[in-house]
Amino acid sequence: MxxxxxxxxxxxxxxxxxxxxxxxxxxHRVVVREIVPEKxxxxxRGEIPIxxxxxxELIKKNAERLTFTTDMAELLDGPRLLFVCVQTPPTYxxxxxxSAVQRAVGEIGEPDGKALVMKSTVPVGTGRTIHRDxxxxxxxxxxxxxxEGTAVKDFLEPDRVVVGFDQGDEWAADAVAAAYEPLGxxxxxxxxxxAEMIKLASxxxxxxxxxxxxEIANVCDxxxxxxxxxxxxxGMDPRIGDRFLNAGLGFGGSCFPKDTQxxxxxxxxxxxxxxxxxxxxxxxxxxxxxxxxxxxxxLDSLVGKRVALLGLAFKPDTDDMREASSLVLASRLEGExxxxxxFDPVAEERARQLLPSVEMAGSAMETLEAADAAVLVTExxxxxxxxxxxxxxxxxxxxxxxxxxxxxxxxxxxxxxxYEAIGRPGLADRSAVS
Ligand code: UDX
Numbered sequence: 001m002x003x004x005x006x007x008x009x010x011x012x013x014x015x016x017x018x019x020x021x022x023x024x025x026x027x028h029r030v031v032v033r034e035i036v037p038e039k040x041x042x043x044x045r046g047e048i049p050i051x052x053x054x055x056x057e058l059i060k061k062n063a064e065r066l067t068f069t070t071d072m073a074e075l076l077d078g079p080r081l082l083f084v085c086v087q088t089p090p091t092y093x094x095x096x097x098x099s100a101v102q103r104a105v106g107e108i109g110e111p112d113g114k115a116l117v118m119k120s121t122v123p124v125g126t127g128r129t130i131h132r133d134x135x136x137x138x139x140x141x142x143x144x145x146x147x148e149g150t151a152v153k154d155f156l157e158p159d160r161v162v163v164g165f166d167q168g169d170e171w172a173a174d175a176v177a178a179a180y181e182p183l184g185x186x187x188x189x190x191x192x193x194x195a196e197m198i199k200l201a202s203x204x205x206x207x208x209x210x211x212x213x214x215e216i217a218n219v220c221d222x223x224x225x226x227x228x229x230x231x232x233x234x235g236m237d238p239r240i241g242d243r244f245l246n247a248g249l250g251f252g253g254s255c256f257p258k259d260t261q262x263x264x265x266x267x268x269x270x271x272x273x274x275x276x277x278x279x280x281x282x283x284x285x286x287x288x289x290x291x292x293x294x295x296x297x298x299l300d301s302l303v304g305k306r307v308a309l310l311g312l313a314f315k316p317d318t319d320d321m322r323e324a325s326s327l328v329l330a331s332r333l334e335g336e337x338x339x340x341x342x343f344d345p346v347a348e349e350r351a352r353q354l355l356p357s358v359e360m361a362g363s364a365m366e367t368l369e370a371a372d373a374a375v376l377v378t379e380x381x382x383x384x385x386x387x388x389x390x391x392x393x394x395x396x397x398x399x400x401x402x403x404x405x406x407x408x409x410x411x412x413x414x415x416x417x418x419y420e421a422i423g424r425p426g427l428a429d430r431s432a433v434s
Contacts, residue, residue: 004028005179008079010104012039012068014050014151014254015119015144016085021055022155024062026182031067033075043068051319051346054152072107081175082108083142085119090258094265096123101130110136115172119144121199121259123266127192131166138172140165141192143199148253149317158185164195200266203259204277209244210251211283217247217423218290227423228405247423249377249403250287252314252323257284288328292336294401294420295373303337306396308371310364311378312355313347321350325403326377330355343367345380365394373399379406388415 004027009020012034020030034040039049046063048056059066069075075082086100101120108116115138118127131139141164146154161180165173177187188198217227227247235242251257260281267274299305314324321327324347330340334357341359344351348360361367364383368374368391376383384407392398392415400412402421409426412419419426 005081005175006031006079007179008033008075008082010075010082010084010108011086011100011120012036012043013085013087014052014148015146016083017043017048017050017059018052018055018146018151018155019083019085019119019144020066021058021062022152023179024065025058025156026179027065028179029065029067029078031069031075031078033069033072035070037070040068040070051317052151053149053317058152076108076111076114080114081117081172081179082114083117083119085144088120088122088258088262090261094261095269096121096258096262098122098126101126105130105134108137110134112136114138115140115169115175117142117172117176121203121255121262122196123262124193124196124200127164127196128166131192138165138169139192140169140172140176141195142176143195145199145202148320149315156183158183160186160188162188162190162195162198164190164192164198166192200259200263203255204263204280206244207251207256207260207284208276208280210246210256211280211287213245213247214250214287214422215283220423221425224425225423226425230423247405248287249291249325249329249422250284252325253320254322257281257323285328288325289332290422291329291375291401291403292332295375295399297420298399298418299373299397301337302333305338305372306370307333307338307340308361308367308374308395309340309342309358310367310374310376310383311347311380312342312344312351313378316378316380319344319346319350321347321354324377326351327354329375329377329403330358334358341367341371344378345382347378365390369394370396372397373401375401375403376406377403379404383407388412388417392416 006029007023009016009030009032012032020032024030046060048059084104086104088096088098091097117140119142127139127141143162163173163176213231216230220227231245234240235245260277264274264277309326312326314320333340341361343361343364364386398416399418405421405424409419
């Protein structure tokens, strides 16, 4: 194998670490520059600050090819390709906060023969603005499409790799494409702004699919159809596809809420009212609250009631609590006078800071003990293993709202539980079946 191009990574966050570890796995020497010294020290000791399956192993395996530093000069000393992987959280106005990107760009400057490769999700037009201000630095937009929990696999087995560049930066685009070439994925070579839009539009489309199926679920609740059956039948049409049709408590996480908002604001700033996207966001906000009506169907009042939340993370296999539906739900429940007790296999520590008044239990069973109602918020596999007969005995009132349509309704009901889901009314309500 010929010598692989050295890689520089700016930012040892989730995207930066996955990118660095995976390029190291592909045989590249990788220098990661991170501004927080404690983070660098812990990474040097082999401690990984985030929960991402497979990542610690990959970092350990490729330790000799990975260097962590706080020193930008060390990064600029070697690699030609500088992958910028810093956060772009939403500001109060909903625009993307580009201060971390700007700081990174400022620190990189305009070194000869180097390319800035933007992994962070930025508004369309950002690349051209940065390039205009630093024309000597080549610029490539190479957005990430990593899902938390499967990020290592997503990086190493991508559906596509987007390489956006403008005239004059062909050498940099070729070098980025060559770095990804061993993965065998199609490379989408396109202009800078289109590459930036591919990322925003992909996430907005997936978010739309989720809000769409959630609205279908809400109608199913009214008319006695089962959304999981509906999604099964819809998904067989390859034009629709069967993925991202799981109805539930709405989408959360670090990307969908932020990127839908950013695209809406980007459109608005340029004078276009993106009506569909506005609805997608609104539907999602309301979806997080759907559980309240389902609880009220069975409980006269929530005042003084003990409500157990099974799972807090925005999805399984992550400890990420950003924009998690559990945050809205816990506040709503407390607002109605309920006491909230919760269990999450990995997100507890992060959740404690965000939900200080929520009681954290040591296990799923402990959460359910003496509860007046339970809500399954995150579909952690271990919740499917619960003995629902035991749960029904342990609860004060055996009521479960399955916010992710994760469990087998018949089995849970047969165990003596009152079971509610999202868009899955009981068989008795489905006139065609009964
Ligand atoms: C997402 C994109 O999938 C990824 O390509 C992008 O780069 C980053 O954002 P991630 O946020 O890690 O990844 O999670 P994802 O698995 O996509 O789920 C996002 C949210 O949507 C979760 O809250 C999940 O519970 C919800 N979801 C997903 C549904 O409610 N229904 C579905 O059918 C799928």
